[in-house]
Structures are given as structure tokens and as C-alpha cells.
Amino acid sequence: MKIGEILLDKVTKTYKLRRGIFFKDKKTFTALNNLSLKINSGDRLGIIGNNGSGKTTLLKIISGITDVTKGEVITKGKIVSLLELSAGFHPDISGIDNIMLNGLLAGLNRCEVIKRTNKIILDSGISDFIKMPFYTYSSGMKLKLAFSVAINSDPDILIFDEIVSAGDEFFIKMFMNYFNKVIKEKKTLIFASHVLEVISLYCNKVLWMEHGNVRMIGETMKVIREYKKAQTNV
Amino acid sequence: MLRLTSNQRRWWEFLVTMLEREIKSKYKVSILGVFWVILSPVIQMVAIGFIFIFFTSLKTESYLLYLFSGIVVWNFFSSSVIRCTPSIISERFLLKKAVFPKEVIIVSIVLVNLMQMLISTILMIIAAVFLGITFSVFNLIFFCLSILFLFLFVLGCCFIFSALNVKYRDINFVVNFLVPIWFYVTPVIYTVSVLPKIISSLLYINPLTSLLEFFRLSVLNWSIWDYKLMFIGLVMSLVIFIVGVYIFKKESRKFDDWI
Numbered sequence: 001m002k003i004g005e006i007l008l009d010k011v012t013k014t015y016k017l018r019r020g021i022f023f024k025d026k027k028t029f030t031a032l033n034n035l036s037l038k039i040n041s042g043d044r045l046g047i048i049g050n051n052g053s054g055k056t057t058l059l060k061i062i063s064g065i066t067d068v069t070k071g072e073v074i075t076k077g078k079i080v081s082l083l084e085l086s087a088g089f090h091p092d093i094s095g096i097d098n099i100m101l102n103g104l105l106a107g108l109n110r111c112e113v114i115k116r117t118n119k120i121i122l123d124s125g126i127s128d129f130i131k132m133p134f135y136t137y138s139s140g141m142k143l144k145l146a147f148s149v150a151i152n153s154d155p156d157i158l159i160f161d162e163i164v165s166a167g168d169e170f171f172i173k174m175f176m177n178y179f180n181k182v183i184k185e186k187k188t189l190i191f192a193s194h195v196l197e198v199i200s201l202y203c204n205k206v207l208w209m210e211h212g213n214v215r216m217i218g219e220t221m222k223v224i225r226e227y228k229k230a231q232t233n234v
Numbered sequence: 235m236l237r238l239t240s241n242q243r244r245w246w247e248f249l250v251t252m253l254e255r256e257i258k259s260k261y262k263v264s265i266l267g268v269f270w271v272i273l274s275p276v277i278q279m280v281a282i283g284f285i286f287i288f289f290t291s292l293k294t295e296s297y298l299l300y301l302f303s304g305i306v307v308w309n310f311f312s313s314s315v316i317r318c319t320p321s322i323i324s325e326r327f328l329l330k331k332a333v334f335p336k337e338v339i340i341v342s343i344v345l346v347n348l349m350q351m352l353i354s355t356i357l358m359i360i361a362a363v364f365l366g367i368t369f370s371v372f373n374l375i376f377f378c379l380s381i382l383f384l385f386l387f388v389l390g391c392c393f394i395f396s397a398l399n400v401k402y403r404d405i406n407f408v409v410n411f412l413v414p415i416w417f418y419v420t421p422v423i424y425t426v427s428v429l430p431k432i433i434s435s436l437l438y439i440n441p442l443t444s445l446l447e448f449f450r451l452s453v454l455n456w457s458i459w460d461y462k463l464m465f466i467g468l469v470m471s472l473v474i475f476i477v478g479v480y481i482f483k484k485e486s487r488k489f490d491d492w493i
Contacts, residue, residue, distance in 0.1 A: 015491055064333040066490035081332065088331030092259050100251055105332045110247045 003077040004041030004156045004188040006062055011035045011071035013057055013212075031057040033212040034071070042186035046199035046220065048227055049209035055192040058209070059083055059159050062190065077156025077188070080106045082163060085142045088149075091135040095126070095145055098134050102146070106153035116152050124148035125170055143167050144174070151178050157188040196224055245335050252342035260346065271350045272357060275305045286423050295365050299454055302358055304422035307446050310351040311388050312413050314344045318392035319409045322400050326493040336486045337479075340392050348385055359453055367454060376452035384445050387471035393478030397485040400492045420446060438463040441470040 001007075012034055017027040031054045039045055047055050060066045061073055063081040088102045099120055103113035121127050124144045129137060137145070143163060150158065167175065179202045182189050193199055199206060199220065206223040208216040216223050238246070261267040279302045290297050318340050322329070325339050363369050399405040420442045426434045437443045444467020450456035 060490065065330060067487045079332075084327075084330050086327050089327060090255060090259075091327075093255060097255070097258070101255065101328075102331070104244075104248055104251055105328065105334055107332070109243065110251070 001074070001076045002041040004186075005076050006037075006039040006157065006188065006190075007072075007074040008035060008037040008062070009072045009074075011037075011061060011068050011073060013054075013061060013066070014069045031212050032061070032068075035213050037207070037214065037217070039188060039190070041188055043205055044183065044189040044203045045191070046203035046206045047190065047192040047209060048194070048196070048199065048206060048224070049215070053209040054212040055209055056083065056161055057212075059161055059190065059192060062157075063159050075157065078107050078154070079157045079159065080150045080153055080155035081159035081161075082146055082150055083159070083161040085139055085146065085163060086134075088146070089134050089142070092133055094133055095130040095137070096121070098145070099149060102149045103153060106149055106155070108153050112153075120145075120148045120152050123152060123174070125174070140168055140171065144171055147171070147174070147178075155187065158182065158190070160189075160191045160193075162193050196228075200224055245338065248335055248338045249342060249345075252338050253345060256342050256346045271353050275302060275309060275354050278305050278309075282423055290425070290428075292425070296454075299358065299362055299365070299367075300425070300450065300456070301423060303355075303450050303453060304420075304446060306351050306354045306358065307384065307442075307449055308417065308420065308422045310347050310384065311391075311442060312417070314347045314388050315391055315395060315409060316413060317347070318343050319395040319399050320406050322396050322489060323403075323493055329489055329493065336489065337393070337482055340396055340482070341389065344385070344389050344392055347388075348381075352381070355453065362454060369453070373452050373455070376448070380445065380449040380452045383468055383471050384449065386475040387441055387445055390471070390475035390478030393482040394474070397478075397482040400485065400489050416440070416442070419443075422446070435463065438467055441467045441474065444468060445471060 011032055012030065013032040014028045014030045017029055033054075035054075035058070047058065049055055057066070059081065060083065061068055062075065063079050063083070064073075064075075065081070065083070088105045089098045090101060093101075096117065099117055100110070100113050103116070103120075104110070108116070121130050124130075124141075124147070126137075126141050126144055129141060134142070144167070179189075183202070189203075191199065191203060203220050205218065206220045206227075207214060208223050208227050216226055261270075264270065266273065279298060282305070283298050283301050286301070287294060287297060292300060321339055321343060322336070328334065328339070329336065359369055395405055395409055399409075419437060419440050421437065426437060426443070426447070429437070444464040447456070447464055448468070
């Protein structure tokens with residue numbers, strides 16, 4: 001298996017809707033239903049689909065945050081994910097202390113984080129606020145810091161959920177620069193979004209999800225065309 | 235030199251970072267800061283001692299030492315359990331980011347509380363020696379053992395409560411009323427010998443009783459009541475630790491589904 005490859009074999013993920021010992025009936029929700037998928041090293045995969053179609057669950061399962069109910073996930077290489085804005089940050093401590101925490105979560109060790117702290121702050125473009133507690137940050141600032149840590153922790157596989165929408169012009173530029181770099185370095189990228197323009201610009205493959213399974217996967221323009229057609233029919 | 239695999243190294247680095255954070259967020263914003271570590275058990279001792287001194291046959295100094303040792307151990311247990319139980323939920327922001335050793339959250343909280351207990355205990359031992367209680371190498375060995383067992387017991391309890399609380403949020407309510415009751419079935423303010431024999435045997439169902447008696451034996455040369463029951467207590471605390479680790483390992487794979 002090559003670094004950056006991802007393999008999902010008949011993955012099912014069900015959530016129990018009721019917790020508790022007293023209820024005998026088990027209401028469950030199937031977020032992913034017997035899904036098999038192969039993502040090659042260097043693929044830039046865009047994931048589209050309606051709300052509740054299983055995009056985030058799929059990203060969580062690939063990044064290992066949650067466990068599958070059935071099936072198997074095999075990944076090779078270092079995965080860094082950006083699924084929630086404040087994930088991996090502690091609200092009460094400063095941005096600079098948070099870099100250590102977040103860097104460790106992104107798979108760096110303490111020495112590496114210390115060495116890269118200055119670069120991370122510089123890339124994030126929020127040096128004025130870096131000593132302030134994290135809860136004072138706006139969502140754009142949180143996003144920039146999270147993104148800066150992610151791209152400075154040399155990942156092999158990068159996973160983004162729909163979060164880019166909080167960024168300003170500065171961020172969009174930073175984001176695009178990095179995407180170009182990703183394309184050059186042939187890193188694996190997975191990106192869930194509703195913004196089809198961004199996906200068609202940067203992804204070479206698109207996965208269209210529906211009801212926890214693959215509706216269509218393939219070449220970007222083709223899938224997006226079908227997706228748009230289906231949307232207008234509704 | 236100890237060779238660590240990259241996973242073990244990652245575990246330790248997480249622990250150090252979480253400890254730093256726990257200490258920082260705990261003391262940085264308060265005015266008296268670390269002084270609270272020693273101040274709060276002393277205030278508790280004076281307040282409780284002032285009342286219960288009239289109910290005990292012990293001499294004043296020895297009762298105060300007895301009480302202080304009880305309070306220090308009790309605070310370690312109760313503040314760890316109360317802080318740890320909801321901790322997995324309050325640290326959800328970490329779990330939502332990446333795979334990492336989740337037990338570090340619990341271990342770091344318990345370690346910071348342990349450190350507080352050790353600071354107060356060492357000051358207490360100095361005071362005890364000053365008052366004429368001997369502290370030999372023997373005591374030191376027992377002391378280390380008792381701390382180890384206490385640590386494992388508290389860690390086990392915290393693992394169990396925190397892991398189950400993710401799925402069954404009722405656990406937090408249960409812990410909040412259980413802890414004050416637990417205080418009264420642990421010989422913190424009274425001695426086991428004042429109770430009728432049948433009731434005092436029942437007290438040893440609570441592993442904390444044995445652990446506290448063992449702790450007092452080591453630091454105050456306190457003569458304990460029953461070695462056999464105490465031994466059972468130590469075994470029980472080990473069992474709780476193992477059960478705790480098992481439950482936490484099993485549940486932690488599913489944490490993300492419930493938070």
C-alpha cells in the first residue's frame with residue numbers, strides 16, 4: 001500500500017438513537033451503509049451530497065475519530081483533519097499554548113511543535129492575538145490558526161469538512177496557495193463542501209453521497225453535472 | 235537509557251502537555267494560586283477539628299494530625315472523581331480532532347490532584363516529626379506503597395465514572411450525591427474503633443477505608459484495626475483499577491458517538 005492511500009471495505013456505521021438500559025427497542029440510524037471506496041495516493045477528492053447524507057461521518061471514520069460498526073478501514077500515512085473549528089483547541093488557554101496541544105494532536109512531537117511555532121503563527125496571520133485566550137477569537141481567526149497548524153504538520157492525507165466559509169480574503173489566498181502546493185506535492189486531499197466552484201477548481205475526483213452510500217464517483221465535471229441535474233429536478 | 239516506541243513517546247508528550255494545561259488553567263487565574271493547595275486542607279482541618287475535638291478521646295494534636303491526614307486523602311479522592319466524571323464531555327473538543335490516547339485526560343487530572351496531596355502530606359509529615367512521631371525508612375516504604383494503591387484506586391474510579399458518564403449522563407448526578415455520602419462511610423473525621431464491631435467491619439467494604447488506614451499507618455504510625463480486612467481492601471482497589479482500565483478502553487472507542 002502506498003502512503004496516502006485509503007481503503008474502505010463494506011463500512012457500515014450506525015448510531016444508537018436511544019441510550020439507556022431500560023429501553024428494549026433499539027432505534028438506530030444508519031449513517032453509512034455498506035460503503036466501499038478506494039482513494040488513491042495523490043487524489044484530491046471532493047465530497048458532495050445533501051445534509052445528512054453521511055459526509056461528515058465518512059470523514060470522521062477515515063480520520064479515525066470514530067469507530068466503524070461493521071467493515072474495515074485501512075489508511076496509510078499521517079492524517080490531519082479539520083472537521084470542526086474549535087476541535088483540538090482549549091478555549092481557556094492562549095493561542096500560543098493551543099498550538100502545542102493542536103500540534104501534538106496533528107501528530108507532531110513537542111520538539112517539532114516548538115521549532116515550528118513561529119512559522120505557524122506567521123502563516124496564520126493572527127500574531128496580534130496569539131497571546132489572548134482562544135475563546136476571544138472570531139471564527140475566522142480560529143479557522144486560520146487551525147489551518148496553519150494543519151498545513152505545518154506535514155500530513156500525507158488532509159481532510160477538510162465544510163469550514164472554509166468562515167475565512168476572509170486573506171484566508172482564501174492562503175487556502176488556494178496551499179491547494180496549489182498540495183497538487184504539486186501529490187498529497188491526498190479529501191474535501192467535503194457545498195461550494196461546487198471550489199470543488200471543480202481543485203478536485204480531480206468527486207464523490208456524490210446519498211443516504212449513506214455512494215451515488216456516484218468519478219471525474220469531477222461529470223459528477224457535478226449529474227448532481228446539478230438531480231438538484232434542479234427536485 | 236529507556237527506549238520508547240513512538241507511540242509511548244506520544245503518550246508521554248500528551249501527558250506532559252495536558253499536565254501543563256491542567257496546572258495553568260487551575261492556578262494561573264486565582265490570586266493565591268498554589269497556596270490554596272495547603273491552605274484549603276488546613277482551613278478544613280481547623281473548622282472540622284474545632285467541632286469534633288469534643289467528641290474524640292484522642293489528644294488534641296494527634297486528633298488534628300489524624301484529621302488532617304484523612305482530609306488530605308479524602309480531598310485527593312473526591313476532587314479527582316468530581317472533576318474527572320464529566321471531563322470526557324467537557325474535553326470533547328479534543329476528541330473531535332484526532333486519534334489520541336484518551337486516558338491521558340483522566341491521568342493528568344488525577345496526577346495534578348496527587349501532586350497537591352503530596353505537597354500537603356510532606357508538610358504534614360514534617361509537622362508530625364516535629365511533634366515527636368518517628369518516620370523511618372520503613373515508614374517511607376509503606377508511604378510509597380500506600381500512595382501507589384491510592385493512586386490506582388482513584389484512577390480506577392475516575393476511569394469507570396468518566397467512561398460511563400459519556401453514554402449515561404446520569405452518572406454525574408449519581409457521583410455528585412454519592413461523594414458526600416461516601417465521606418461518612420470513610421473514617422476521615424472519626425476512628426474505626428469508636429464504632430461497634432459489626433458496623434466497623436462493614437466500613438471495610440469501602441476500599442477507601444483500608445487505603446486511608448494504610449496511609450495513616452505509614453505516616454503517623456497509626457495502629458490499624460485489622461490487617462486481614464486491610465489486605466482485602468488493597469486487593470479490591472487493584473481490582474477496581476483493572477476494571478476501570480477495561481471499561482475505559484472498551485467505551486473510549488465509542489466516545490465520539492455520544493458527544
